[in-house]
Amino acid sequence: MEFLQLENIHHSYFSNTQAKEVLRDISLAIREGEFVSFIGPSGCGKTTLLSIIAGLFPATEGKVYIDGEELSAHNQSSIGYMLQQDYLFPWKTIEENVTIGLKIMERSNKTHKVTANALLQEIGLPHVGNNYPRELSGGMRQRVALARTLAVNPKILLLDEPFSALDYQSKLKLEDLVVETLKTYKKTAILVTHDIGEAIAMSERVFLFSANPGALHRVFEIPDALRELSPFDVRQHPAYTDVFQTIWKELESLG
Numbered sequence: 001m002e003f004l005q006l007e008n009i010h011h012s013y014f015s016n017t018q019a020k021e022v023l024r025d026i027s028l029a030i031r032e033g034e035f036v037s038f039i040g041p042s043g044c045g046k047t048t049l050l051s052i053i054a055g056l057f058p059a060t061e062g063k064v065y066i067d068g069e070e071l072s073a074h075n076q077s078s079i080g081y082m083l084q085q086d087y088l089f090p091w092k093t094i095e096e097n098v099t100i101g102l103k104i105m106e107r108s109n110k111t112h113k114v115t116a117n118a119l120l121q122e123i124g125l126p127h128v129g130n131n132y133p134r135e136l137s138g139g140m141r142q143r144v145a146l147a148r149t150l151a152v153n154p155k156i157l158l159l160d161e162p163f164s165a166l167d168y169q170s171k172l173k174l175e176d177l178v179v180e181t182l183k184t185y186k187k188t189a190i191l192v193t194h195d196i197g198e199a200i201a202m203s204e205r206v207f208l209f210s211a212n213p214g215a216l217h218r219v220f221e222i223p224d225a226l227r228e229l230s231p232f233d234v235r236q237h238p239a240y241t242d243v244f245q246t247i248w249k250e251l252e253s254l255g
């Protein structure tokens with residue numbers, strides 16, 4: 001079932017009297033529970049498109065639908081955002097950081113501790129609730145950022161290069177954890193990444209965008225044989241190299 005739908009999205013930024021066209025006529029649909037990636041040359045508008053989906057600002061033209069309903073202040077909270085930086089508050093404990101969104105949304109205090117504990121357990125950090133962010137490694141902090149994003153129970157997660165600041169080993173481990181956790185919670189997710197391998201390893205479909213202005217160029221279906229594996233294992237599968245080369249060639253052809 002189509003869960004997130006973009007219909008003829010156009011976007012321009014206006015500075016002084018000049019308009020800069022960034023996105024042209026983007027239409028796409030993502031199924032409930034699906035994990036997809038957006039890739040494309042630098043500056044093709046991936047972050048701009050995620051911001052429009054998150055409702056941070058409206059597109060110049062076009063519509064976003066979530067579960068058949070047009071995006072508005074009413075359903076905007078069904079979307080969670082995870083970024084390259086963890087943006088944890090250094091003066092708050094890990095438990096307080098995980099539940100900050102619930103506090104902002106003024107949801108009942110009683111269940112906060114239970115929610116935080118369950119999520120910290122899920123991300124493999126059950127004993128850090130009373131610690132402070134400075135006491136954790138970069139990879140652990142990004143896991144906490146994932147728990148904080150999930151705490152408000154969004155239906156759709158937007159992941160904007162959340163692994164790019166991590167060392168290679170932490171990145172591979174976190175990719176596995178994110179895929180497993182989002183499957184457990186049956187979330188729909190969009191990952192923006194520059195790493196083709198990461199897109200193939202984590203996604204069911206990869207959306208390739210071209211630049212100037214940003215437009216949807218091609219959609220790649222990841223073969224079933226890869227989709228059943230964890231991101232780490234996908235990279236060891238014989239079919240992985242073929243898929244990588246196909247996408248790489250297409251990206252190269254965009255210049």
Ligand SMILES: Nc1ncnc2c1ncn2[C@@H]1O[C@H](COP(=O)(O)OP(=O)(O)OP(=O)(O)O)[C@@H](O)[C@H]1O
Nearest residue numbers: 013014015020022041042043044045046047048049
């Ligand atoms: N607030 C803004 N005002 C004017 N132009 C902007 C603004 N934000 C982004 N742009 C421009 O829009 C274009 C798309 O930017 P965006 O960050 O969405 O691309 P991206 O594909 O995410 O880039 P990257 O892969 O480098 O992160 C770029 O040319 C950028 O300079």
